[in-house]
Amino acid sequence: MSSAKVSIITRTRNRPVLLARAMQSVFGQEDAPEWEWIIVNDGGDAAEVEQCLEPARSSGRLKLVHMDQSRGMEHASNFGLQRAGGTLLVIHDDDDSWDPRFLSRMSGFLDDPANRGFGGVVCHSVRVVEQIGGDLIEERFRHPFNPELTSLEFWSVLKGNPFPPISFMFRRSTYVETGPFNETLPVLGDWEFNLRVLARFRLAVLPEAMAFYHHRESGTAEAYANSITAWDARHRDVETRLRREWAQGNPFGLPPGTFAAAAATAGSIHAMAGSLERIEQQLERLQPPPPPQF
Numbered sequence: 134m135s136s137a138k139v140s141i142i143t144r145t146r147n148r149p150v151l152l153a154r155a156m157q158s159v160f161g162q163e164d165a166p167e168w169e170w171i172i173v174n175d176g177g178d179a180a181e182v183e184q185c186l187e188p189a190r191s192s193g194r195l196k197l198v199h200m201d202q203s204r205g206m207e208h209a210s211n212f213g214l215q216r217a218g219g220t221l222l223v224i225h226d227d228d229d230s231w232d233p234r235f236l237s238r239m240s241g242f243l244d245d246p247a248n249r250g251f252g253g254v255v256c257h258s259v260r261v262v263e264q265i266g267g268d269l270i271e272e273r274f275r276h277p278f279n280p281e282l283t284s285l286e287f288w289s290v291l292k293g294n295p296f297p298p299i300s301f302m303f304r305r306s307t308y309v310e311t312g313p314f315n316e317t318l319p320v321l322g323d324w325e326f327n328l329r330v331l332a333r334f335r336l337a338v339l340p341e342a343m344a345f346y347h348h349r350e351s352g353t354a355e356a357y358a359n360s361i362t363a364w365d366a367r368h369r370d371v372e373t374r375l376r377r378e379w380a381q382g383n384p385f386g387l388p389p390g391t392f393a394a395a396a397a398t399a400g401s402i403h404a405m406a407g408s409l410e411r412i413e414q415q416l417e418r419l420q421p422p423p424p425p426q427f
Contacts, residue, residue: 252334
């Protein structure tokens with residue numbers, strides 16, 4: 134049985150350059166509680182992953198599992214979470230990273246007796262736009278992702294997911310009561326899971342930017358693409374289907390008299406916000422690279 138307090142789950146597939154950075158992020162944590170790192174190789178090249186993680190083998194903190202074939206992001210998440218020994222859980226995608234204070238500050242918040250009523254905590258994020266050439270990652274620019282986030286309520290998150298998985302630490306008991314990630318969803322599994330969590334638990338916001346949400350520019354090799362940008366049409370299709378199903382069935386156990394109307398309104402607001410976000414991303418791509426620093 135693991136003695137770890139925090140279990141970190143990473144799902145990866147044929148992205149050694151990013152996985153190497155994720156390893157630096159995890160092992161760069163300072164003053165952290167006891168932790169374990171569970172890496173689920175979702176049908177990728179096993180030898181490549183083994184070689185990438187070799188520098189961390191001697192730590193005794195790694196649990197590496199190779200899937201014989203890819204079964205999707207949410208299956209990989211559940212597979213890792215169900216083998217976790219910690220009382221606190223967090224998903225560290227292979228392309229994201231943390232500030233060195235993340236584990237210490239987030240676990241410290243949930244350990245505080247005054248915060249025992251929260252099922253989890255979310256910190257602020259920074260969006261980092263980058264491009265990859267060969268084995269080199271070049272950062273293009275960064276900006277705050279959700280600096281206005283002060284609280285999390287079910288109805289506000291129904292409009293759209295305001296935080297990425299890299300910024301969310303939750304209790305094992307929260308995961309057990311909420312149930313696993315929906316493995317039938319090719320995308321938006323984190324948003325659907327977050328809504329189920331918020332239908333049952335309070336989530337706190339720690340207004341410190343300690344999570345880095347990395348996005349690759351268009352034109353990056355498919356293996357290194359973000360699902361949210363590379364599969365934009367799929368995101369919209371799945372979102373439309375989910376909102377339709379929720380409005381008809383109310384799976385969250387909330388008052389039916391208000392749910393359908395609120396779900397439809399939230400969908401309209403999110404559609405407008407999505408259009409604005411796509412325009413902003415197009416403008417970002419037109420920005421010249423930052424001048425060299427001397």
